[in-house]
Amino acid sequence: MTKDSRQSVLGSVSEPDEITSLDDIDWTFKGVNTQKYTHGLHKYPARMVPQIVDNLLSYYLDEGVIEEGDLIYDPFSGSGTTSVEARLHGLNAEANDINPFAVMLSEAKATPLERNDLSDSRDFILQNLSSDLRDVREEYESEGEVSSLELPEVRDGWFPQPQLYELSLLRNRIDEVEDEYGIEYARFWRIVLSHTTRKVSYQRNGEFKRYRLSEEDREEHNPDLESIFTKKLKENYNLMLEYSDVVDHSLETTIHYSDSRSATEDVGEDVADIVITSPPYGDHKTTVAYGQFSQDPALLTGKVTYDEMRNVDKNGLGGKNEIVEPLSDLEEYSPALKETLETLREKEGRSDDALNFFSDYYAVMEEVAKIAKPSQPVAWVVANRTMSRVNIPTHLITVELCEHLGYEFDVNLPREIPNKTMPLSNAPENVTGDTGELMSNENIVILRAPETN
Ligand SMILES: C[S@@+](CC[C@H](N)C(=O)[O-])C[C@H]1O[C@@H](n2cnc3c(N)ncnc32)[C@H](O)[C@@H]1O
Incomplete structure (x- = not known):
């Protein structure tokens, strides 16, 4: 520069x-x-x-x-x-x-990141995404589970269930990006996954501790994961291009x-x-609980354990x-x-x-x-x-x-x-x-x- x-x-x-x-x-x-x-x-x-x-x-x-x-x-x-x-x-x-x-x-x-790999890895993630997510929903609705998808280590009761399976599908797809394009690209897309995780979970927005929506609000909470994910994916893609260019x-x-x-x-x-x-x-407990805040998004990436995340606020x-x-x-x-x-x-x-x-x-x-x-x-x-x-x-x-x-x-x-x-x-x-x-x-x-x- x-x-x-x-x-x-x-x-x-x-x-x-x-x-x-x-x-x-x-x-x-x-x-x-x-x-x-x-x-x-x-x-x-x-x-x-x-x-x-x-x-x-x-x-x-x-x-x-x-x-x-x-x-x-x-x-x-x-x-x-x-x-x-x-x-x-x-x-x-x-x-x-x-x-x-x-x-x-x-x-x-x-x-x-490099322009070509950035757009190729994005296309890789988006390929057949709509239909694959639909399949996940349909299987969940008929079977009550999706046998091919392993759920993350998150605590029970913090996510609407079909969306948790959908998030797991995204996680697997980004893992494949890591094999194809390298860790830098997977890490970048995992941030989009983290944003999506927080939006679809029952964690209340605008709080830096981990509070759940009320039972009534949880019943109504049925977010459209695909639109949340793809909107943020495009936004982050553009921001990264601007940064990588300069x-x-x-x-x-x-x-x-x-x-x-x-x-x-x-x-x-x-x-x-x-x-x-x-x-x-x-201290994190009485000011900003960074660990609690990041717990579910981090766990969804599949790269950290529940115990590690629990320790963040103790180690602050x-x-x-x-x-x-x-x-x-x-x-x-x-x-x-x-x-x-x-x-x-x-x-x-x-x-x-x-x-x-x-x-x-x-x-x-x-x-x-x-x-x-x-x-x-x-x-x-x-x-x-x-x-x-x-x-x-x-x-x-x-x-x-x-x-x-x-x-x-x-x-x-x-x-x-x-x-x-x-x-x-x-x-x-x-x-x-x-x-x-x-x-x-x-x-x-x-x-x-x-x-x-
Ligand atoms: C105020 S935030 C820093 C914000 C940062 N400047 C930014 O713009 O995003 C403080 C950070 O310190 C980290 N932290 C707290 N105790 C720490 C320690 N003992 N060693 C390393 N990091 C620590 C927290 O996890 C948190 O991410």
Whole structure:
């Protein structure tokens, strides 16, 4: 990509030549298209706004802090926003996630595909699809099952049955794509299958936990799987073509299915020229349950097990899986954390949960300090949530804990969230229906990695 076309590839509100300082950018990005290129392939929860990564990379490329061919690292890949933007800016990318579905999604979004194989594999999937789906329905209606199709490992009662067989037929067909065209193509089509899975299941839309439709609504729920699947297939096909046309196919994207609290084991030390990430807001159970959200779509691909998916929310930061011992002196490193914990203790709030979360987060800061090259930029995009109705100043805590590790603070860029794809209120005590303020703004906290690791 040339320098001119590289500048703000997603069309930020600021003109490229105005950007002499990061403060010149309006980080709200109200009204911009966040679904361009492969960013629009799937609605993973709590995605980072791509324009944040876009503008940071354009700025640091312009300043000569990074250059094309460099490596960006993201310890919390999620849907792969950082990796997609990396390639759009001529960078290699490496990332971690403990959710196998996020790993698959990030790889699918960031890996460009060849035009011919993309359209051939699409035609392969669509060939006789209508009549084959009709046969499945007819057999189900007459026999009460479809003997040739093995059902996925999903829990009973979460899908209308004929559609579950239809999904299994799609899964088998995409498995055949893997044999014919390779894993990259199968993975790409599996994202369409995942979208379809969620739409046809009884899981309520617009929720990031796994809630079922009411019994009454379940009786009425008889979605047209073929139209849902083919509509999304066409949409994703076009998005992938647009992306594949503009990016460099020789760059590399590597997403590790592993815990970023021990990321150096996979990524190595002193390798990343820049880090841009958005960590989870808190433990998965009481904030965004990424594992629950992705469970059925992941299981339908047939590539992950039920137990793996159950572990995602336990292994998330603050999930008490005891990889990292909570540090008793952590609050001594950060006055803002100390004050927060004291307030939580006074109110008999969830101070242990907060300490657990920040201990885990600190472990990732330690790993990132080793992974990043000395003095290179590290951007944490964090939201300030409430816990037990106490505001948690995550941006201040991030700065103080990082400084304790030898990072040097550069700038904090506050931004309002105009239409964040997650609830602005949640159940702070994890009681369904009981809501409290969760977040309405974010901070982009930028530090320079420690001089010595
Ligand atoms: C806020 S999301 C990241 C969103 C991402 N920036 C995007 O645009 O889609 C946080 C991600 O961190 C992952 N995660 C949580 N704890 C983790 C850990 N210990 N190691 C690696 N990934 C983790 C979650 O599975 C989730 O996908």
